[in-house]
Each structure stands twice: as C-alpha cells, then as structure tokens.
Amino acid sequence: MGNYQGMMTIVSRKELVKDVYEMVLEGDAASFIQAPGQFINIKINDSLQPYLRRPMSICDYDQHHIKMIFKVVGEGTKILSEKKIGDQLDCLTGLGNGFVDLECQKAVVIGGGLGVPPMYKLAKDLVEKGVKVTAVLGFNSQNDVFYKEEFEKLCPTYIATMDGSLGTKGTVLDALKENQIEFDKYYTCGPEKMLDALVMAYPHNGYLSFEARMGCGFGACMGCSCQVKTKPYKRICVEGPVLHSSEVIVNG
Amino acid sequence: MGNYQGMMTIVSRKELVKDVYEMVLEGDAASFIQAPGQFINIKINDSLQPYLRRPMSICDYDQHHIKMIFKVVGEGTKILSEKKIGDQLDCLTGLGNGFVDLECQKAVVIGGGLGVPPMYKLAKDLVEKGVKVTAVLGFNSQNDVFYKEEFEKLCPTYIATMDGSLGTKGTVLDALKENQIEFDKYYTCGPEKMLDALVMAYPHNGYLSFEARMGCGFGACMGCSCQVKTKPYKRICVEGPVLHSSEVIVNG
Amino acid sequence: MANLRVKLPGLDMKNPVIPASGTFGFGYEFAKFYDINLLGSMMLKGTTLEPRYGNPLPRIAEGPSGMLNAIGLQNPGVDAVMNEELEKLRPLYTDKVIANIGGSAIDDYVETAKRLSTHDMVGALELNISCPNVHCGGIQFGTNPQMAAEVTRAVKAVSQKPVYVKLSPNVTDIVEMALAVEEAGADGITMINTLVGMRFDLKTGRPIIANKTGGYSGPAIFPVALRMVYQVTQAVSIPVIGMGGIASGRDAIEMMIAGASAVAVGCQNLVDPYACPKIIQEMNDILDEMGIEDIHDIIGKSRQY
C-alpha cells in the first residue's frame, strides 16, 4: 500500500499579479511526487463546502515542499487565497503521470496563462539534464505576466500577449514563429484552444498537459476520461494530464 | 428601522467543565439587548455548513459584551468551541422577550444544566433591584456543576444533582423542598421535563424559559410556535422564550 | 446599474427578487431589518380558509447546506390575513404582494382565492398545491396532473388577479405538471417547493421532526431546482418564478439563466434576514461586471443549448 495523502502546511503566500497567488506548502506528502507536470488535489475546507477537492499543478517541489500558482476564479480558489500562513490543507499529492520523457536535444516549454506553473519545474529538470531549453509564455496582457524573471534565470524566455502589450502580439504560436525557435520536442500546458492549435501545428513531437473537471483525481470516477487515438480513453488524472501530441484528438 | 445584527469578536473562551464553554463576545450588537433571558442567534461559519444559526442564551451582558455558556452537543457547538480568540461571529442579538417582570419580594432562580446561564444575569438584576434572591441549580452530577461560585457571590445557592454527588440528591424540585425555600416568584430555564414539573408544582407564579428548534429566531418562519392557554400560539423566539406558568400547556 | 425591472402578470417589479412564501411571515417582521420597499414583491405566508395552528414541535431540522421544516401551514386564516396582517403591512409596503394559498380541498382553495384576489394590495395569487407538510390534500394536488389542472381551473374561474401555481419537485415528471397547469389557465408557475426529507435522532431513533417528514430546502436543493426550471421553461410559454436554494446574487442569476423570469428566496431569509437586499445588490454588481445592461438579456440564456 502506498499513500498519496497528507496534511500540508501553508508556509508562504504571495500575490504575483492581480488574483494570481503563489503558495508554498510544507509536509511529507511532497515526497510522493515523482515528476514535473504531476498535480495535487486539495481539500479546501474541513467542512462539506466546497465539496470536491481542487486540482492544482505543481510548479516546483522538493521532498518537503510544493509550490503552486493559482488564480482566483471561483469559490474554492477564493477561500484558498484567504488561507493564512500556518493553515493546513489535506492534499493528495503526486497525481497523474507528469512529464516523464525528458530525452531531447532542444526543448521548448510553452505555458499559457495558468498553464505556466508546471513548466517551471519541468524547465529546471530539463536544464539540469543538459537539454537546451527555450521558454515561451503566453498571457492576455502585460498585467497578467508572472514568472518571467524566474524563467529568464533558467533559459531564454519569450513572451506573447494577446494585446501586444509585452513581447509578441498574439499567441504562443506566433511567438514560436516570430522568434524562429528551434526544438525537437515541445512541452506545454495551457488553455485547451492553445493546446489544440499546437497539436495541429506540431502533431508529432509534443507533450501536452490537459485539464478536466475532476471528481476524484485518482482514477476512481471516470469523470475525466477523454478519448484518444491510442486507446478507448485515457483518464486525465491517471494516464494524463500529459498526453503525447500524436494521440490527442482535437476537440475530443 | 432597527438593527439586530452585528459582527461580534470572541475575546475569551474557557472550558468550565468537560464540553461546557464560557465565551465572551465583544461588539456593538450587544447594545440591542434589553433584558436578561433574551438570546442571540449565531452564524457558526461563513460557509453554508452548518446552515442554520445556533441560538444561545445570554448569560451576562453590558453595552459591548455578551457572555454565553454552551455545551458541545453536535456539529455547530463543536465548531464554536474550536473558534479562536479574535475570530468574528455574525450574531443576531437581543432576541426574544426575556425576563421583564422583576417585581417581587422573594425570588428563586432555578437553572437546570444548560438552563443555568440565563439565570445569572437575571439574578444580578434582581439583586440590584433589592429583591431577595435564592438560586437553585440542578445538574446530573458533581462533575457537571458550573457557576456555583459565581452564584454564591450573588445570593444563597443550592445545588441538586441527580446522582447525589453534590447538594440535594434529585431534581431542583427536591432541592426547593429540602431547603424549604420561600419565594413569591420563580424564574427558571432548563430541560423541558424540569419546566413541566415546575409548572405542575407551581402553576401560578413562575416565568419559564423554553427552548425550541428554530428556523430563524426572529419571528419569520413559525418554526417555534407552541400552543399556550392565552392565545392560539406563541413563537418561542418572539413572544418567548419566557412564558408565564399560567399559560404553559404541559406537553404542549 | 443594470436595469433590473421585470414585468410579470399582475406584477410590475423594480427587481426580480421576491422573498418566498413561509420564510417572510407577512412581511412586516422584516421591516425592522431594512426598508422592505427594496423588494421586487413578496410572497405571503401560506393562507388557508380557516385558521391553522399547524404541526406539533419540533418543526425544524437541519441537513447539509439546508434545513427541513414541517410548519404545517400555520396561519390565522384568510379573513385575519386580509383584515389584520395586510393592514399591518400596508404602511410599510407600497408595491403589490403575492398571496399564497394552501388548502386540502378544491373548495377551500376557491373560497380563499376569491376573497384574497379582491384585496387591493394583492397583485397575484400563488396556489401552493405542493406543501409536503399537510396531511390529506396539499401535496396530492401537486403530484397528480389532473388534480393540479382541476384546482387551477377552479381558482382561475373566480380570481380577479393572475394566478401562479407552485409546483412540487417530488414528482417523476415536472414538465407534465407544468403543462397541465398551463393548459388549465395558470398565468405563471412558481417552483420549486421543498423536497421531502427526514432526519433521525441517533439516541432515540425518533424522527427529529414531530411530523416525521419535512420539506428540505436551501442551497442543497439548488441543482435540482435549476434542472426543473430549465426543463419547465423549455416546455411552457407562461413565465416561471424560480426558487430553491438561492442564497446569493450569483445563484439568482444562474436561476434566471436556467429560464426563470424572476426569483424567490426562501430559507436564506431565515439564516440571514438581510439576504434579499444583499442578493439584489450582488445581482447588480455581477451584471455590471459582465457588462450586461438589462436583466432580460440573461433570462433563459441557456435556452440556446
């Protein structure tokens, strides 16, 4: 029997840009994490409300710490943003497959909005393995940009904003082209539209991390099963969130 | 338009005996209280759970403070007992009629278990008015006894315990008889069985404070309407919780 | 400031927020908390021909995110409501109210409706054919389409004011019920009433509510209410006042997206006496944030899907 559950203590909380928080959790359950791109599933409150856990990507981790970055979009994230240092959260950790295939020469990590966080630890690991890494981060506008400096410390980093207020005007695809970024593998997380566009542009050599509304996060409910080309289905929470571009069914 | 609602801050909390807590709340809403025997209705949590407010008698009060004593019996009181100093509670205050007729020579205040608290401020007010007051407090056992010293500072105080471990063995009625307590009015709060026994023994000259499961606590839902001899019904939360012995229908 | 004004049969409301029947007394109780003229309208406590004491205590229990009640239509009877309760309300409230009628036989409904519909303060009637807490009658009308149609037709024949029929959620097919009362001439539908529920005392094993079962309402029933309002508004062409679990402006807007032309707020008034004015304010704020200028732009927005 393994164990994927533990109480984690909030040890830091910082508002990066409006409504976007970075939070560091401390606790032994961090040790269950095995790969960048995995996620944790957080019970927001002791009480029955909100009822379901909230899945969050792991932005960075070590044996005792998990860093996440989340945006306040509803009740659960609102409550989470109001937690105090020292508060404890019941977490399931080390969920999902994560990015496990880091074999390549030149990698580009592509994050869109709240898809940026899991790219951070991935980029760190790739750099550590000696891979040449470039980062492309897409946001709506300059005011939404976070973690630019953090990525710049790791690797060459390009920004795309929809309104052109910073970097390339347009999507991450526009930034990829404008900056003629070369890569033999890409790794990405972001809004579904962005992932779909990437799959269509680069169908052969990418790993994409998907989101789905989840009942459990650990394979029990079939709430997150999506159709793929290679199998009848994959559960985003177990056989995902990371899928290979070759198996993704666009709008699937 | 009046206002019966306010945020109250917890400024002290003390476990008196096992599972019984004394808590002092501070806030302007205390100023709406007009008589001993009134109650407050507390929203335990910000969230939807528990859903209804919890009614609690006022044990003592001034313009800015409310003292209450409560026992942990379920979810709501459990959460309440775990609140921290400085936490805020949304309270409706000054609810119910309270004990308003304090005209008498010799009064006995009779509290049973968690019916003891509202007797405290009442006894203080009676004493202040120059009434000769005696207190009779009933509990299951010596281990449950609280506020004995507090009452003794105000007036002669007799204890009854069901198991005889302190004071008279038996009910408050036994203690009244054993100590040949004289009174021209009695005031009481406690379990329904005790109140019924008192009404039957002394039908003419008492004020009794009742409990009922409440939807609102301020007269809107008819959840607490009980039949009385004088009217088609009285709402425990508005025309009560204090009823005169002559109008009480035993087992009504 | 979005336009919140909505017009429904018999009701010209400055906003679509109405306290639900049985959770707002006869209105004047709440005047001690705020100016009740802020409200779109109000649904009065269920009124019967004769005075009723209602059910024995306890009448209240709790559930997760909700409460159970078995009041049993306690009320002073139609004449006292018209002559006493509404007179107490008159100086405090200038708009039209919705009178809620309960009963256990068609004749009771008819006679009560006849009288109440003549009252100048009453803008519309609401027939409660769905009270789960009254033995013999009440809920039978609410679970049988023929009986529902019959009582609707009989009341329509005597009423001088528009008639709304209040549907019970405790049915297999809510659309069938809605179509039956529409066909019978109802001017509008109000829904949902409470879900029948129970709680038990662990020590004694006894049902907590003396009446054994009670009506469950509050946020816990919200998804069920939304579903039923969606289904009914897809099927009928008379307006629906949606209720069941609304506790915030967000909830009210979701209910209107589901198809409701106005909303009623029930037991949240009991938990928070300021619930209705807060909800009105929140609706305003959310519409502003969404850039919506008229509440009509969200009514039934889900219809396209």
Added chain:
Amino acid sequence: MANLRVKLPGLDMKNPVIPASGTFGFGYEFAKFYDINLLGSMMLKGTTLEPRYGNPLPRIAEGPSGMLNAIGLQNPGVDAVMNEELEKLRPLYTDKVIANIGGSAIDDYVETAKRLSTHDMVGALELNISCPNVHCGGIQFGTNPQMAAEVTRAVKAVSQKPVYVKLSPNVTDIVEMALAVEEAGADGITMINTLVGMRFDLKTGRPIIANKTGGYSGPAIFPVALRMVYQVTQAVSIPVIGMGGIASGRDAIEMMIAGASAVAVGCQNLVDPYACPKIIQEMNDILDEMGIEDIHDIIGKSRQY
C-alpha cells in the same frame, strides 16, 4: 468493539459498509490507499453488455455539499470486466463483490446478468434501473413500476446469484417502485441513486455538464435518502442497502436507524479516498459510546415511531 457483521442475500459481510457503484472503479484503484479487505463488500462500476465510452466531457460539476456527474456508464463491457477487471481485483480482495449492471433494454440486462452471476467473485447483482445519465433506457425502468418489475423478473429468471434492484429517487412514489420490484422477486433493494440536477456557466449560459443534466449526490441528498429508505423499509420485507450522502460513521448509523440493513458510500470516496475505513471506525466508536453491542440493535430503530 460492537459486532458489525451483517448477512444479506448473497453477502456475509464483516461490516455493513460498501463503496457505491461508480465511485470505486473496480476496487483495485483503492488498494493503493488501504487494505480493501476491510470493507464489507463493494459495488463494482456499472457494467453493460458492450463496452461504453460514456458521455462527452465535462462530466462533473459541483453543488452545495455535493457533486453532479454524468459519466454515462463508461465501462469496458461485461466480458472485459469478468476477464480483466475482476482478475486485477482477485489478488487484492477475498470477499464477494456486488456486480452493478446497467443497460438500455431488458435483453441487455438479462445477458449481462447471466454472465456476471456465474463469476465466482460475484456474491450478488445490483440492477441499476435508475441511471439518469444514459439516454434511451436506464431511467425509464427506474420510474415506471411495470418496467421495473419486468426487468427484475427477467434477470431473476437467469441469475445464479441474489438480485438487488437499485431505485431512483426521481419519482413521485418510491414505495410503489419498491413494492413492484419486491413483488417481481428482487432479493433486496439498494437506494438511492442520484437526483437529477443541473448547473450553468454564468458567462456563456451553457450547462456545465456536456450531457446538460447530471446526477446529484453527496451530503446534500442525505435527508431525501433517509426519508425514502424509511418509507421503503416500512413497506417491504426484503432488505435495503441505504445510500445517498453518507459521509461519516454518524451518517451511516442514521441511515441504518432509518431502516437500512447495510450502507453504501458513494461520492465521499472521491473526496476522501479513506472515507470507507474512516466510516467503519467511526461507526464502531459511536456504537461503543452508545453502549450498543450489535449493529442489529439499531437497524430500523425508527420503525417504532
């Protein structure tokens, strides 16, 4: 340590706690969290004759104190369940399981039941005639007493194991349904399935669940489940496995007081993978505290009222 052992047709259980169908996969997923042999039994994910992918995403939404799902009976089909899923479970679990069967035609139920009832690990069958998330079929069986009886009878005729029928709460008269399946030979009843509900996205107005409606479950439905279990156990003489909103040992005991002979725990497993072992422990503690030595002393304790 109270005696928690209960015996039901086909099931000799060390305690009355069973994970509910659809919330526990085929069991082995949970073996990474705890020793699943702690459980009384387990209800497998709903199985159909043919493999089914189920409904499009999103399949999950949330409500106050509960969740909505519209999985649509995703499963690999009866043969894969017998040959693959149960084989993965075999090394991890020694007691009998309850196989849950879904379908959209009587023949499907019959054929699936015939096969599953031969499996050595299967102690009993549970017929899901109440899945609200499958178009054509499923729920019709669960809302029509004649059809419910018919499918029950047909499955009983071929099954080598006791047959439990799972009732839908989305009906006017749950007792009528229960009597119909008892009469048709059901060995037991499991109840309740989910309440049909909906949620909407405020921005787009679109139902959150792609299937539009979903099944609402969790603590929010607990009072409704208690009421129905109470009503049904007063009316039938076959045992009832109670479920709907159980999230603690306290809840489980209340459900048994209402009349259930055992309990199933659904979506609480999703929120807390350790829910079932915690509930078993809590039941033990509460019974000890109440001085009750045998769980049978609380089953149907409310019956006297």
